[in-house]
Amino acid sequence: MPTILRVAVPLPLPDPFDYLPPESVAAASIAVGARVRVPFGARELIGVVVGHGEVERSPRLRPILALFDPRPVFPEPLWQALLWAARYYVHPLGEALATALPAPVRERLDAPEGSHDQALRLRPDPAQRARLRAGSAPALLYDALVDGPQPWSRLRGLSPQSTSARRRLLQLGLVEPLALDAQARLATTAPPPLNAAQQQAVAALVASHGAFATTLLEGVTGSGKTEVYLALIEHALARGEQALVLVPEIGLTPQTLARFRERLAAPVLAWHSGLADGARARAFERARADTPMVVIGTRSAVFAPLPKLGLIVIDEEHDPSFKQHEGFRYHARDVAVVRAKHSGVAIVLGSATPALETLANVERGRFRHLRLDARAGHAQPPAVEVVDVRRERLQDGLGGKALDAIASALARGEQALVFRNRRGFAPVLHCIDCGWHGDCDRCERAFTLHRARARLVCHHCGRERPLPRQCPACQGEGLVAVGIGTERLEAALAQRFPTVPVLRLDRDSARSADQFERVLARAHAGEPCILVGTQMLAKGHDLHGVTVALIADADAGLHSTDPRASERLAQLIIQVAGRAGRGTRRGRVLIQTHHPEHALFRTLLGGGYPAFAREELSLREALALPPYSAQALLRAEARERAPIDQFLAEAAAAVSDDAVRVAGPLPAPHARRAGYERAQVLLEASQRSRLHAALERLLPVLHAHPLARRLRWSLDVDPIALD
DNA sequence: AGCACGCCGACT
DNA sequence: GTCGGCGTGCTC
Numbered sequence: 125m126p127t128i129l130r131v132a133v134p135l136p137l138p139d140p141f142d143y144l145p146p147e148s149v150a151a152a153s154i155a156v157g158a159r160v161r162v163p164f165g166a167r168e169l170i171g172v173v174v175g176h177g178e179v180e181r182s183p184r185l186r187p188i189l190a191l192f193d194p195r196p197v198f199p200e201p202l203w204q205a206l207l208w209a210a211r212y213y214v215h216p217l218g219e220a221l222a223t224a225l226p227a228p229v230r231e232r233l234d235a236p237e238g239s240h241d242q243a244l245r246l247r248p249d250p251a252q253r254a255r256l257r258a259g260s261a262p263a264l265l266y267d268a269l270v271d272g273p274q275p276w277s278r279l280r281g282l283s284p285q286s287t288s289a290r291r292r293l294l295q296l297g298l299v300e301p302l303a304l305d306a307q308a309r310l311a312t313t314a315p316p317p318l319n320a321a322q323q324q325a326v327a328a329l330v331a332s333h334g335a336f337a338t339t340l341l342e343g344v345t346g347s348g349k350t351e352v353y354l355a356l357i358e359h360a361l362a363r364g365e366q367a368l369v370l371v372p373e374i375g376l377t378p379q380t381l382a383r384f385r386e387r388l389a390a391p392v393l394a395w396h397s398g399l400a401d402g403a404r405a406r407a408f409e410r411a412r413a414d415t416p417m418v419v420i421g422t423r424s425a426v427f428a429p430l431p432k433l434g435l436i437v438i439d440e441e442h443d444p445s446f447k448q449h450e451g452f453r454y455h456a457r458d459v460a461v462v463r464a465k466h467s468g469v470a471i472v473l474g475s476a477t478p479a480l481e482t483l484a485n486v487e488r489g490r491f492r493h494l495r496l497d498a499r500a501g502h503a504q505p506p507a508v509e510v511v512d513v514r515r516e517r518l519q520d521g522l523g524g525k526a527l528d529a530i531a532s533a534l535a536r537g538e539q540a541l542v543f544r545n546r547r548g549f550a551p552v553l554h555c556i557d558c559g560w561h562g563d564c565d566r567c568e569r570a571f572t573l574h575r576a577r578a579r580l581v582c583h584h585c586g587r588e589r590p591l592p593r594q595c596p597a598c599q600g601e602g603l604v605a606v607g608i609g610t611e612r613l614e615a616a617l618a619q620r621f622p623t624v625p626v627l628r629l630d631r632d633s634a635r636s637a638d639q640f641e642r643v644l645a646r647a648h649a650g651e652p653c654i655l656v657g658t659q660m661l662a663k664g665h666d667l668h669g670v671t672v673a674l675i676a677d678a679d680a681g682l683h684s685t686d687p688r689a690s691e692r693l694a695q696l697i698i699q700v701a702g703r704a705g706r707g708t709r710r711g712r713v714l715i716q717t718h719h720p721e722h723a724l725f726r727t728l729l730g731g732g733y734p735a736f737a738r739e740e741l742s743l744r745e746a747l748a749l750p751p752y753s754a755q756a757l758l759r760a761e762a763r764e765r766a767p768i769d770q771f772l773a774e775a776a777a778a779v780s781d782d783a784v785r786v787a788g789p790l791p792a793p794h795a796r797r798a799g800y801e802r803a804q805v806l807l808e809a810s811q812r813s814r815l816h817a818a819l820e821r822l823l824p825v826l827h828a829h830p831l832a833r834r835l836r837w838s839l840d841v842d843p844i845a846l847d
Numbered sequence: 848a849g850c851a852c853g854c855c856g857a858c859t
Numbered sequence: 860g861t862c863g864g865c866g867t868g869c870t871c
Contacts, residue, residue: 128871133870134848135849165869182871
């Protein structure tokens with residue numbers, strides 16, 4: 125009986141495939157976790173060995189073509205976390221493993237590690253950098269060092285002129301030579317003194333180092349969570365270990381990176397899905413070294429190799445961007461906890477507004493809970509007021525009280541922030557004569573009016589149309605913009621306050637990171653101004669000059685069918701409040717609503733986020749909703765509704781476990797998108813193990829279903845939104 | 848997911 | 860008479 129190798133290939137197929145070892149290589153000598161090139165039908169694929177096996181001789185077995193790695197590509201704890209994630213999220217292992225390998229690394233053989241050579245370190249000088257000709261060898265060399273020191277063996281290949289470029293940069297004083305083992309001692313900015321709460325948190329976390337423990341670090345905005353992270357990372361680096369920091373999608377700003385780089389005596393690697401193939405592959409290779417370093421990145425950074433991982437930090441752990449929304453639908457926070465467990469290291473989840481899942485884990489005794497109560501420095505918490513706008517005629521969404529508050533902030537030389545969770549000028553364009561309103565024909569949802577661009581835009585599928593001047597139905601002049609978007613707020617505020625800049629921050633105004641930074645830089649300059657924007661504005665940025673923050677419309681979060689809408693509204697209010705009054709002046713937060721008596725406001729304003737969370741958790745428990753139940757969503761989409769319903773109905777019928785509740789098939793909340801019909805089945809169980817057992821039995825049924833190839837289907841375990 | 852194999856319409 | 864449409868079936 126020949127020994128064979130099981131290989132997971134990057135395809136949406138549930139099982140690995142069996143191969144013979146290459147000529148004259150013993151199967152047993154090939155490591156689980158090694159990349160291999162295999163023949164697959166008429167093509168060749170790069171897969172990963174996931175196991176060995178014995179098999180009756182089978183004429184169909186083909187040999188592996190090439191073996192890439194003498195050792196596993198992933199460190200053992202990461203490997204275990206990946207195996208767990210593929211099972212937990214019921215996703216083909218080959219695709220799960222492929223997400224953890226940058227595309228070029230999936231194919232190329234590793235460059236041999238350089239012999240112990242000299243490294244170069246940058247002395248950053250933007251003015252001098254600007255004088256280097258774009259694309260020239262010295263410019264390339266400079267840019268390659270921005271992320272931290274690099275060994276010459278890596279730099280030499282940048283261009284044929286690398287050697288003379290090095291000489292040039294040394295002459296200009298832009299780089300300095302560095303012995304490789306000195307990288308750990310790069311001198312840095314001294315840390316500010318920690319307050320008592322921060323010191324306690326650091327002490328408690330450092331004391332338990334070297335063992336797996338999950339700690340929720342709950343601290344209001346401005347309480348100095350980042351300083352705690354930095355102190356913990358310094359400890360890890362001092363032990364010769366590596367640290368992994370995950371931040372939300374919009375949190376990986378140049379300021380964040382600069383802050384970490386200034387303070388930490390080790391290379392800090394930025395890691396996000398926007399990295400080009402080459403940069404991604406370089407980051408991957410660098411993160412395979414076992415020298416002290418920090419990887420800071422978005423969701424996908426949870427798969428950075430880091431063989432000497434000693435600490436994981438998840439900042440803003442409640443942020444929904446940690447959940448992948450397509451393909452391999454993992455939650456980076458949850459994968460990180462499993463990775464920390466297999467690594468035997470501490471993981472810290474930081475937030476001012478923890479996810480209810482996380483609070484439930486605290487309640488169950490699985491996570492430890494530390495609080496940072498005091499705002500760092502002398503800033504006081506802001507005064508939050510609910511503004512009843514029922515009796516008022518709002519002007520472009522703004523009430524008298526809000527306008528007065530903004531005016532007085534500006535008069536005092538301060539800044540104001542206006543939040544509205546809707547891009548564009550107005551969510552609907554409507555004809556008052558005949559009742560026409562523009563609907564996207566592929567989605568059956570209203571077009572959003574973008575006035576400056578003179579377009580109607582479907583925010584669902586991206587389709588655009590020119591802005592009609594007359595009603596397309598009755599040719600009348602009765603078209604009116606209904607509702608309020610950020611663009612309208614911007615225009616209204618600019619008209620009302622013509623002497624101060626109105627800066628808008630949303631996906632339309634900040635298309636590039638560069639534009640985004642430019643707007644923020646103007647706000648940072650501290651001159652009076654009004655900032656208008658979406659989510660982008662609510663998170664993380666330290667805006668010292670803002671003393672008034674307005675939530676223009678809180679109503680959508682109060683009466684949504686999505687049980688998570690109130691959680692998101694509460695988090696938003698706390699986050700926006702965190703933007704106001706971080707300087708020396710006390711901030712003021714206004715919330716405009718037609719439902720001022722709503723319990724959410726009473727609870728949140730009376731007892732803060734913890735009180736809200738307690739109430740929401742008991743409600744969820746009473747209704748057996750997550751986190752007191754486990755959910756999975758089976759979605760399907762196709763051009764026609766009929767095959768979707770048949771497929772979903774038969775799938776739903778195949779679940780025959782009375783511990784699993786099955787709802788559907790139901791039309792998805794946005795049942796049509798980009799010309800596709802969508803529907804779903806919700807599976808729910810009080811015990812996660814029962815849900816997973818049912819899913820594992822369901823999976824082969826789905827794959828084998830005759831309709832499965834005629835539509836697109838997916839399973840989403842722990843769905844974060846039910847659409 | 849690819850890619851081949853396989854049976855029916857408009858083209859040099 | 861062929862080029863090619865995409866239905867369905869398989870890939871160790």
